[in-house]
Amino acid sequence: MTLKRKERGVGxxxxxxxxxxxxxxxxxGEGGSTVRVASIPLTAxxxxxxxxxxxxxGKGTIFALEILTEGRNWKSKGHGRVQFExxxxxxxxxxxxxxxxxxxxxxxxxxxxxxxxxxxxxxxAENRLVGGALxxxxxxxxxxxxxxxxxxxxxxxxxxxxxxxAFWVEDGGEVYKLEIRFGDIVSTHGLCFEDxxxxxxxxx
Numbered sequence: 001m002t003l004k005r006k007e008r009g010v011g012x013x014x015x016x017x018x019x020x021x022x023x024x025x026x027x028x029g030e031g032g033s034t035v036r037v038a039s040i041p042l043t044a045x046x047x048x049x050x051x052x053x054x055x056x057x058g059k060g061t062i063f064a065l066e067i068l069t070e071g072r073n074w075k076s077k078g079h080g081r082v083q084f085e086x087x088x089x090x091x092x093x094x095x096x097x098x099x100x101x102x103x104x105x106x107x108x109x110x111x112x113x114x115x116x117x118x119x120x121x122x123x124x125a126e127n128r129l130v131g132g133a134l135x136x137x138x139x140x141x142x143x144x145x146x147x148x149x150x151x152x153x154x155x156x157x158x159x160x161x162x163x164x165x166a167f168w169v170e171d172g173g174e175v176y177k178l179e180i181r182f183g184d185i186v187s188t189h190g191l192c193f194e195d196x197x198x199x200x201x202x203x204x
Contacts, residue, residue, distance in 0.1 A: 033063070033084040034117050035093060038110040040067060042076045052104050053082060056096055061089040064118040082111075083118040086125060122157050129156040134167055134178075145202075 040049060050065050067080035084090040090113070096102050097111035122128055131154070137147035154168040154175060163182040168175055180203075191200040 032113075032117065032123050033087045033090045034114040035082050035084070035090050035111050036079065036114045037082055038079045038112075039107050040076065040078050040080060040109065041105040041107050042078055044076070044105055046080075049080075049082075049104065053093065053102075056102060057084070057089055057092050061085050061092075063121075066118055081114050081116075081118055120159065120162065122159050123161060127158040127160070129153070132156065134169060139202075139204075 037049070044067070046065055046067050049067065050062055053065075054060070054062055061084055062082060063085050064083040065080065068077045069075060070077055082090075082093070084093065093102070094111050094113070097109060100108055102109040102111065132152075134151045134153050134156075135145070135147045136149045137145045140146050152170040154170055156165065156167045158165045165180050165182075167178040167180075169178050186204045188201060188203045191202050
């Protein structure tokens with residue numbers, strides 16, 4: 001396959017045919033997309049809280065949610081965390097809480113920014129890739145690569161905060177997670193395929 005070097009790189013490490021990036025206006029901002037939720041009724045379950053918050057903030061805005069429990073009896077502690085898809089979704093929830101507009105099962109939910117994510121993922125939406133292909137091979141020249149294997153990618157994530165890149169590779173009906181630490185990468189270049197309209201990133 002013939003590659004053309006780009007002047008401006010893109011945000012992934014690897015030789016990847018890029019399909020699309022998740023989009024978000026602006027950056028994830030201070031505090032990211034995860035919030036703490038207090039004053040959760042003790043009888044509430046996670047699905048009830050998720051359905052309520054998505055009804056208030058927007059359908060599909062929540063990436064992960066947890067209600068903390070005590071020891072072996074799984075009794076709710078009345079607080080937990082919610083990780084939204086974007087920082088703007090989290091800010092919307094914060095604003096609704098400040099306005100007293102998050103009344104859930106006769107309780108006003110109290111929301112504040114959280115430091116830790118529930119599920120580690122890139123803070124910036126442009127560092128999340130949806131779809132594509134991962135090629136493995138050897139470079140036969142500066143612009144040509146001999147590929148000996150190719151896998152479809154369900155998604156890929158670049159995590160500068162954790163100094164690694166992760167690929168979810170599909171093979172034989174199974175999905176495998178491949179993680180590469182930044183320290184194991186010698187060099188990277190933004191490229192494109194001359195014979196088709198798609199971007200690529202070469203990493204060694």
